[in-house]
Structure formats: C-alpha cells, structure tokens
Amino acid sequence: MQLDLTRYRQPVSQFGRTFQPNEVEQEGDVYRIVAPVQVNLEIHKDKDRFRLTGTAKTELELQCSRCLEPFRLPFDGEIDVRYLPASELSTEDEREVAEDDLDTSYYRDDQIDLNELLREQFYLALPMKPLCRDNCAGLCSQCGTNLNTGTCQCTSQWEDPRLAPLRDLK
Numbered sequence: 001m002q003l004d005l006t007r008y009r010q011p012v013s014q015f016g017r018t019f020q021p022n023e024v025e026q027e028g029d030v031y032r033i034v035a036p037v038q039v040n041l042e043i044h045k046d047k048d049r050f051r052l053t054g055t056a057k058t059e060l061e062l063q064c065s066r067c068l069e070p071f072r073l074p075f076d077g078e079i080d081v082r083y084l085p086a087s088e089l090s091t092e093d094e095r096e097v098a099e100d101d102l103d104t105s106y107y108r109d110d111q112i113d114l115n116e117l118l119r120e121q122f123y124l125a126l127p128m129k130p131l132c133r134d135n136c137a138g139l140c141s142q143c144g145t146n147l148n149t150g151t152c153q154c155t156s157q158w159e160d161p162r163l164a165p166l167r168d169l170k
Helices: 099-103 114-125 161-167
Strands: 002-004 012-019 037-046 049-063 070-085 104-107 111-113
Touching: 037 114, 049 114, 070 099, 070 114, 104 111, 111 114
Parallel strands: 070 104
Antiparallel strands: 002 111, 012 037, 037 049, 049 070
16 A cells, blocks of 8 residues: 555645555564554645654454463554655664654655555554453463463472482482
8 A cells, every 4th residue: 555645735635544454464464453444644745755643543463472362452543754755865874863763764756655654553552462461361381271261180380300310319
C-alpha cells in the first residue's frame, strides 16, 4: 500500500481508509492481524516535507509467552511521523542520533509505504513479554500441562540425577 504524495497539494489534507488484514500483514511477523485496520490520518505538507498525524485501530493476535496460547491485543495507536525526501538522507558513515531523528522517516518516488508505517507502529506497541493475562500460570515444566486450564500430578521437587550416586552413600 503506497500513499501517493502527488495527490496532496493542500497544506493539510485528510486520509482515511480501512485495510483488510491480508493487505497489511507480512510473513514472519510475530503477531497476526485479526481485524480490519482503520487508519485516519491528517497529512501536513510543507513543500517536499510531510507530516502524518492520526490514529490506527485494529486487533493483533499474539502468543502468550507463558502458556503459548493465542490471545488478542487491541491496538489503538497514535501516529505522528515526519517524512523527508530520501535525497536529504545523510551519507555520513557515523553521526550522533538527534532526538528529532527518532520520529523522522524518508520517502522515495513521491510515495510513502503505509505497510511499513503500520508495521512499525504495531511493533512499537507490542509488550516485551506478551501475556494472555497478568496471572497466567503458564505450563508445567515437567509434563507441559497448561496450568490455566488444569492441574497436573507432577511433583514440584526436582532432584539432580547427577547427585544420585551420592544419595546411595548414606
């Protein structure tokens, strides 16, 4: 999905669209988009510089890091990104990253890749350790039973098998 910047000649324009999950998803993502993605943007134009502000809403499906069950995470994110032409991209080998660089991206051929923008916003919103709920009990380390849905008969005491010969010395 490309946003054609040649269509926007006014200083401020509106862009609103709903994308289907298969239009935004990419193979290899750690999440799955399970609801349409609603994007509402205000496009601010200043010569060849653009600023996109607005919102994106959808639902992402993640895998719980404790019990490995899928769960849904609502996404309602704010977007505020500046775009400069790729010709302004610095060619220096090394330079210090300024604070303004963190919310600046670059475009080529008068087009902004909305897929890249949305995927970046989704990844920024993902929790470091996704949990289906705060009190998720996870899996039994011995038999693999999901402790949220059932109990197991495993003993919680673990003995190191390397020390078994020492036990026989008693």
